[in-house]
Amino acid sequence: MIKRRKTIAVRAGAVKIGSSSPIVVQSMTKVPTVDIARCVRQVNHLVCAGCRLVRIAVPTRADTAAFAKIVQKVTVPLIADVHFSPNRAIEAIEAGAAKIRLNPGNIKDTKSIHRIIDAAKMHKTAIRIGVNEASIRNLKTQDVPAKKRTALMLKEMKKYVALFEKRSFTQLVLSAKSSDCQRTIEINRLIAQTFDYPIHLGLTHAGLPEDAQISSAITLGALLAEGIGDTIRVSAAADPLVETQIAKQILIALGMYGPAEPHIELIVCPSCARAQVDIARLARRVKKNLPDINKPLRIAVMGCIVNGPGEAADADLAICAAKKKAYVYRKGRRITIVSESRIIPELLKQLKNL
């Protein structure tokens, strides 16, 4: 059992981040914010996929105006992603953002930050301080060696957090991202040691999904396994639904996905010379045919009796394939033997019973 780091609790609308709350999956919309209908559609898809927070970029005044309308049309708390403009931050807060993200690399003057804090206090809006290595490097520090860049990110975070604390604002979530796995792990460990605020984990600019899922799983997985991280976002050059699926998979693999959140953990054996059916094909068919479920389930698809009954013991449902047939297990107990063509219908029938 992974012991989570203790943090203060931060509220983003109805969603609690940190403390004993389940780790929150979030993602970002990737359609123009001013295209309200498409944006709302994408937010709703993300919610169905398991996002409990959705972030939307608001680079212009027209975007914050659209953001105000989007807030009214969705059920999930929205985060406004703000860079460069204190006015955008205040407009987003007034528009109903549950949380805003500020980048210390590009909103720096104390007066503006005080204006934002005052608006956030008035509207009960949380703020994420999102330090980004690329933004730090824009501060003409390109020649700073990698190790010192981590220290620089921490220094920037400390300076920024102090501004908020001096004005008695503590509804903060902290994040520090890099495209480098080791540096992201290092900086987040330092942040976890230094502050009591919840941490948003992410590896930035992680690349195409096939690359992003590996680097994100390594980086976020390492930190989560140490108990660090209260909300996660996987960045990938892909549909945000893909980001959400990767984020969910990371949490499921660590046994940290919200215990009450419906999800299916699919255990599939890798197959070997003993298998008498095409296991990958069978597992894909099982996955494709799974219905929507309302509770967490573990399903095992195994190729033979070497490990089949063992995995079945820990699964809600298991299939142990043999030549042209399969043994079906429920909660570790063998309940029937079916022909190959009956595997999927039988599985669906048993799922209904569960």
Ligand code: SF4
């Ligand atoms: S369960 Fe059987 S078929 Fe699958 S990998 Fe193990 S030994 Fe091979």
